[in-house]
Amino acid sequence: MKLNIVPARTGIQWVKLGIQTFFRQPLGLTGLVFMYGAAYALLAAIPFVGVVALAVLTPAATLGMFVAADRVTNGIFPMPSVFIAGFRANPACSRAMLVLGLMHVTILVVLLGALALFFPGPAIQATEATASAPAKVQLSPVILVAFVLQLPLLVLFAFAPALVYWHGITPGKSLFFSAIAFWRNIRAFVTYAATWFLLLSLLLILLLLVSGGNRVVMLQFLAPFSIVFLAMLFTSMYFSFRDSFVADAEESDNQRGEPR
Secondary structure, eight states: OEEOOOOTTHHHHHHHHHHHHHTTSHHHHHHHHHHHHHHHHHHHTSTTHHHHHHHHHHHHHHHHHHHHHHHHHTTOOOOGGGGGHHHHSOHHHHHHHHHHHHHHHHHHHHHHHHHHHHSOSOSEEEOOOOSSSOOOEEEOHHHHHHHHHHHHHHHHHHSHHHHHHHHOOOHHHHHHHHHHHHHHTHHHHHHHHHHHHHHHHHHHHHHHHHHTTOHHHHHHHHHHHHHHHHHHHHHHHHHHHHHHEEOOHHHHHHHHTSOO
16 A cells, blocks of 8 residues: 555545535435434443444444445435444454444543643633623633544544555554545645535535525524535545555455455
8 A cells, every 4th residue: 555645736635526526416415425324323321331332423424424435425325324334344354343433432532631731611601691791601721632633543544445445454553544545635635625625615605695684484494504514524534544544465366365
């Protein structure tokens, strides 16, 4: 496996391919995102055990959306089984995916512990309303810090499951190469993020105009809009992964003989 350095304009191409691929199987991809969200909400509602299980399975779920995008590009309808593709490939891949999930949990626990240590108290505080002043909601700086810390976590785990699955990289090395891919192709990823930001801004303005500023109407459109956007985003991320890494000849031969 070799790292591929791409020009900045490739970021626009990733967005374009993600949108085009989505419209090849819109129902299948939106259905997978809906299942992803439903499972997330269900597990998150279970105290402790559900949250831990969610963190462990997040890398496998991310891989599932990449596999779905790969199958759509090959003319195959993406079935829900893509979410367990990492555990069905071979025993080594299954173990690696589990280790990757445990590493994800460990890093989250360390980050949350550090946040609780340096920012004690609730993240959101509401003041009581008085005769002279209405109630106010105050946000703790921990929310901003937590958001900032999510970025390196995203960089570490964005490509790691796919590297384990398609290139047979060990979990530790997959995190390293995922981060290196983002760093070496930073210009393309900045262009990619800026393109999505511009498109989202235009779509939200359009949604605002169509709804006439009515909040109820906007909320009705917002849920399906979010699902479609996430489906396109996951699909476009697959292309960023595909273009960032190149399999060598020996690796390609091994992949041809191994069902995925």
